[in-house]
Amino acid sequence: MFEGHDTTASGLAWLFYNLAGHPEHQERCRQEVQELLAGRDTADIEWEDLSQLPFTTMCIKESLRLHPPVTAVSRRCTEDIPLRDGLIIPKGVTCLMSIYGTHHNPDLWPEPEVFNPLRFSPENSKGRSPSSFIPFSAGPRNCIGQSFAMAEMKVVVALTLSRFVLRRDTARPPPRRKPELILRAENGLWLLLEPLPGVA
Numbered sequence: 001m002f003e004g005h006d007t008t009a010s011g012l013a014w015l016f017y018n019l020a021g022h023p024e025h026q027e028r029c030r031q032e033v034q035e036l037l038a039g040r041d042t043a044d045i046e047w048e049d050l051s052q053l054p055f056t057t058m059c060i061k062e063s064l065r066l067h068p069p070v071t072a073v074s075r076r077c078t079e080d081i082p083l084r085d086g087l088i089i090p091k092g093v094t095c096l097m098s099i100y101g102t103h104h105n106p107d108l109w110p111e112p113e114v115f116n117p118l119r120f121s122p123e124n125s126k127g128r129s130p131s132s133f134i135p136f137s138a139g140p141r142n143c144i145g146q147s148f149a150m151a152e153m154k155v156v157v158a159l160t161l162s163r164f165v166l167r168r169d170t171a172r173p174p175p176r177r178k179p180e181l182i183l184r185a186e187n188g189l190w191l192l193l194e195p196l197p198g199v200a
């Protein structure tokens, strides 16, 4: 349940929250989906369509950066690990690596609290270390379901934005992050959904 279900649910909930707070990005995703599926029923979205949603993909990645569903992973060192400053992590030590901390490190991500999907444009991604963005962890025991998870999130966001406008509920205080095994929000994430005009 943890691996395949709660992670994707957390990723989608925070993605909707971020799109609800940035109507201009939400609208750009909607237009991308509508142009791609013009003349077709949204229910007919195909696997091949999913590679043709570049801006939506950038929004998903930026949301996974800002609100990574899995906030940390642990690994036991199977050999001594020399660090750049000369210190050594000895073999046998278990390290906790913060995905959340990496994604909010201002040396890697200027203004880390800002939701800016353009960080993931091809130009802006050039030269960035792959280790600076690790929502699915890295190395031989990384997430086996990451392609499936990305596909699932694209389909859900495409179908949702084709039918609804998402808004934040300004009557409620901003959510506080609650990192458990999965990144949740205290008291949940509450959004307002308005049916798009002309959509049944």
Ligand code: HEM
Pocket: 003, 004, 005, 007, 008, 011, 068, 069, 070, 073, 074, 135, 136, 137, 140, 141, 142, 143, 144, 145, 146, 148, 149
């Ligand atoms: C947004 C969605 C997801 C996120 C952020 C995510 C994240 C992660 C992370 C960080 C790990 C490494 C855990 C560790 O090293 O201790 C992991 C492992 C794993 N994930 Fe995902 N995951 C997601 C969706 C999925 C889905 C949809 C599936 C299955 C269909 C899945 C299956 C797995 C499995 C089986 C492992 C263990 C791999 C191993 O130990 O070799 N995950 N995931």
